[in-house]
Amino acid sequence: MEQHARTDAYTDRYAARAAGMVPSEIRALFAVVSRPEIVSLAGGAPYVSALPLDIVGDMIGDLVAGRGAEVLQYGSAQGDAELRERICEVMALEGIRASAEDVVVTVGAQQALDLITKIFIDPGDVILAEAPSYVGALGTFAxxxxxxxxxxxxxxxLIPAALRETLDRLAREGRRVKFLYTVPTFQNPAGVTLTAARRSQILEICAEHDVLIIEDNPYGLLDGDPMRAMRADDPERVIYLGSFSKTIASGLRVGWVLAPHAVRAKLVLAAESATLCPSNFSQLAVREYLNTQPWREQIKNFRELYRERRDAMLDALETQMPGGCTWTRPAGGFFVWLTLPEGLDSKAMAPRAIAERVAYVPGTGFYADGSGRRQMRLSYCFPEPHRIREGVRRLAGVVEQEIRLRDTFGGAGSSIPNGVEAPGPHVV
Structure with a gap:
């Protein structure tokens, strides 16, 4: 009876695509990391408390009180026209010249990913993605x-030579690549940034192979002078995704797609069938914020806050992590990508880390093929600096214990079955 209760009685009714719908490594951690005794270096939640919440609250109250009949009504599937104009001003900071007519407002950049995949991908089509890659994109693609x-x-x-080699190999196999998905600036999860020279090379390689590029850029404004977007140099090949989740507030769920005109038309139809229209309330709240608040100054405040937390994490890793560990050194964004010594398995180690009251995301969640056993993503965006240092101290203790187990039992502590290490990314 108990076994029957655990069985999904609807299994034979699901579409084949439902088989690929499994919880992400991050979502599976949510119930645990919300406990106050756990230092969570796992989730990528922005620190929205840095906003002037009283001012924003008054602004939203005035907006509803004065224009509630508009704010609380349906809107268009493409999104509010004035907000789309403001979005073009935001993208101009990264060198993009765009028309509001080619912008589609979405429910966060995540819906943008879903809509793009829906209109371009048939089962079995090939998508290229960085190794490692954003877990939310991999879930959508699956x-x-x-x-x-x-x-x-x-x-x-992203390594241009490896991209060319991969495209050449797939062409020899007769397999067409629909698009390349990339997070070029402060990449999630690795934290690295695609250099300007490589951006040009990747555009050239994709043009040679007639491959579209999906440029996902939620973190681009979060440190220093913004990098020039790839979209700025190839408007017909690059579909650009943006979001206000990191620069204003994630709970508003307002993102966008900038696409070539013909693609934009398909995206509007797909968006209409998915949600009818994005939240008018959220859109007009963002529009009012951009029109009335010093949003550029607020982004500078976020930059300083995240820079302080990043430095706390990098300093703690340098002083506390045992030998054999390596990690990326991001110039901005939210994440550090850490590689464990040979013979250790971040996924097997995760429950032991939770027992020591620290959480991270195992690297396997950021690969479609099960790679990343030696890697983990560490997030510094949400905890206070002193909590970051304490979390790294706890994590270092867990890693040291795992190394002792490996050295004592020949890898029994958290080794991969049969002693075979899964390949990790080419990241130091």
């Missing part, structure tokens, strides 16, 4: 039954 092929990155971002 739900549409895409075949994800990874391309390695290093401290300079």
């Amino acid at each position: 739900s549409y039954q895409a075949d994800v092929v990874h391309v390695p990155l290093d401290e300079g971002g």
Whole structure:
């Protein structure tokens, strides 16, 4: 009876695509990391408390009181026209010249990913993605039954030579690549940034192979002078995704797609069938914020806050992590990508870390093929600096214990079955 209760009685009714819908490594941790005794270096939640919440609250109250009949009504599937104009001003900071007519407002950049995959991907189509890659994108690609092929990155971002080699190999195999998915600036999860020289090379390689590029850029404004977007140099090949989740507030769920005109038309139809229209309330709240608040100054405040937390994490890793561990040194964004010594397995180690009251995301969640056993993503965006240092101290203790177990039992502590290490990314 108990076994029957655990069985999904609807299994034979689901579509084939539902088989790829599984919880992400991050979502599986949520119930645990919310406990106050756990130092969570896992989730990528922005620190929204840094906003002037009283001022924002008054602004939203006045907006509803004065224009509630508009704010609380349906809107268009493409999104509010004035907000789309403001979005073009934001993108101009990264060198993009765009028309509001080619912008589609979405429910966060995550919906933008879903819509793009829906209109371009048939089951079995090939998508190229960085190794490692954003877990939310991999989940979307799996739900549409895409075949994800990874391309390695290093401290300079996606490796052009590896991209060319992969595209050449797939062409020889007669397999067409629908698009390359990349997070070029402060990449999630690796934290690295694609250099300007490599951006040009990747545009050239994709043009040679007639491959679209999906440029996902939620972190681009979060440190220093913004990098020039790839979209700025190839408007017809690059579909650009943006979001206000990191620069204003994630709970508003307002993102966007900038696409070539013909693609934009398809995206509007897909968006209409998915949600009818994005939240008018959220859109007009963002529009009012951009029109009335010093949003550029607020982004500078976020930059300083995240820079302080990043430095706390990098300093703690340098002083506390045992030998054999390596990690990326991001110039901005939210994440550090850490590689464990040979013979250790971040996924097997995770429950032991939770027992020591620290959480991270195992690297396997950021690969479509099960790689990343020696890697983990550490997030510094949300905890206070002193909590970050304490979390790293606890994590270092767990790693030291795992190393002792490996040395004593020949890898029994958290080794991969049969002693075979899964390949990790080309990241130091």
